[in-house]
Amino acid sequence: MGFPTSVADEVLVRCGRHCCLCEKFVGQKIELHHIKQVADGGEDTVDNCIPLCFDCHAEVKAYNPHHPKGRKFTEKELKGHRDKCYERYSLKNEKADDSELNSKKMKRIFPPHENMSLIRWGYPEQEKLCPIFPGNMVLIAGCTGSKKSTYLHHIVNQNIIAGRRVAYCCMKDKPFDVSIEIIGENVHVNAEYIKRGIMTEEDWGKLTGSPSSLDGENLALIPYSEVSDSNKILELIANSEAEIVVIDDFNGISLDGTDSIEQFFYKLKNIAAQSQTVIFVIYNLSIPNRLDKRPMLRDFPTDNYYRLFDIVQFLYKPDLFYNDEEEKERLEVIIVKGALKVPYIINLFAPDKITGIFSLTK
CATH class of the missing domain: 3.40.50.300 (P-loop containing nucleotide triphosphate hydrolases)
Structure with missing residues (x-):
């Protein structure tokens, strides 16, 4: 069973369709991975979801516990990568009031250009x-x-x-x-x-x-x-x-x-x-x-x-x-x-x- 549309829409907006591991923008080539597998009791929720590109999704799923080689992606690690990606690409403060947002934006230093003048070397x-x-x-x-x-x-x-x-x-x-x-x-x-x-x-x-x-x-x-x-x-x-x-x-x-x-x-x-x-x-x-x-x-x-x-x-x-x-x-x-x-x-x-x-x- 896949994630419902409401969950998919939210997480894809929060990551900007970037893979949460390699952070590449991949557009349509993105999949939603259950951090805790459904077979192990994982739910189709935003908290249990991490958007991944095809390559990273295959990498995360490739670990074989019966023949361990390398280090497995843990649930905590995956959530950490995901949250860092969300922080980079999502509008975390979209509920903040306008005054708070404006205070964080680079302010205009000079009034708008009235006319453009040539720049000189002075030599x-x-x-x-x-x-x-x-x-x-x-x-x-x-x-x-x-x-x-x-x-x-x-x-x-x-x-x-x-x-x-x-x-x-x-x-x-x-x-x-x-x-x-x-x-x-x-x-x-x-x-x-x-x-x-x-x-x-x-x-x-x-x-x-x-x-x-x-x-x-x-x-x-x-x-x-x-x-x-x-x-x-x-x-x-x-x-x-x-x-x-x-x-x-x-x-x-x-x-x-x-x-x-x-x-x-x-x-x-x-x-x-x-x-x-x-x-x-x-x-x-x-x-x-x-x-x-x-x-x-x-x-x-x-x-x-x-x-x-x-x-x-x-x-x-x-x-x-x-x-x-x-x-x-x-x-x-x-x-x-x-x-x-x-x-x-x-x-x-x-x-x-x-x-x-x-x-x-x-």
Whole structure:
């Protein structure tokens, strides 16, 4: 005797037609298994039911107590797998009132878009070489010390000043520290001097007399606790109404247990395209074991880390590896994907941080 329709409808909704063991979505290829067999007194109830795919159902039923090999699925274990699956895929709180549900949903950070504006790099030469379009995903990669965050702080500054809304995911630093770094980049003052309160009169003059000011209403600094896993990142992009979302950096994201890197990037690309949000992702590469330390695509663990991005750039600071005073203020921005003509190396020279004049070489 099978389960009644009322039981089948309830359990299939609660698992979303996912197998409760392997958690694959199997659609029609799903069966309802009696956790305690009918022959042993099991009933056709929701509590005694576990939805399984064909393969897992065969696996659970395959154990032969007369010729034991391996470990049998116990009733308690099956219920544990089932309840975990229900918790993941069912609306457990469907009876909760609207206010409770709304309090748990990622809230909108900015008002709805009135019109979409172009996103800028803030470096004139790069605007020509590598335009950014709404919904693009941009990957900035380099080893520790290559000024990836500082580079992004400049881009964030330029877009905030232009009135664009930025949600900055603080993956490795506290929001307060990130805000100081962004302010320091904006006025060309060492952020450490601001944090420690040891600014010179000249620094104070820059801080208080800057002709361009940051608009706090256009910048949201999101702490790590709110964006620590991939699902939270996707919710932020979908609901925040930000024009730019910065993930600083990807190494700190915990992927949902059912997602691979490739699946997450597909979801990220889809949501970016739907919301027309530009996504900047920082990725920290290991120092390569070769004479030329400039990063290359093969330094990523797999091509899944860059294949779905619209723009990929490497940052490289020669002075990290070679003792040459002339190289101290040089940052190479190597555009490997997304430029009008690739590859290019952009050399940025600046007396303070990395804002300054471009020198372009093929």
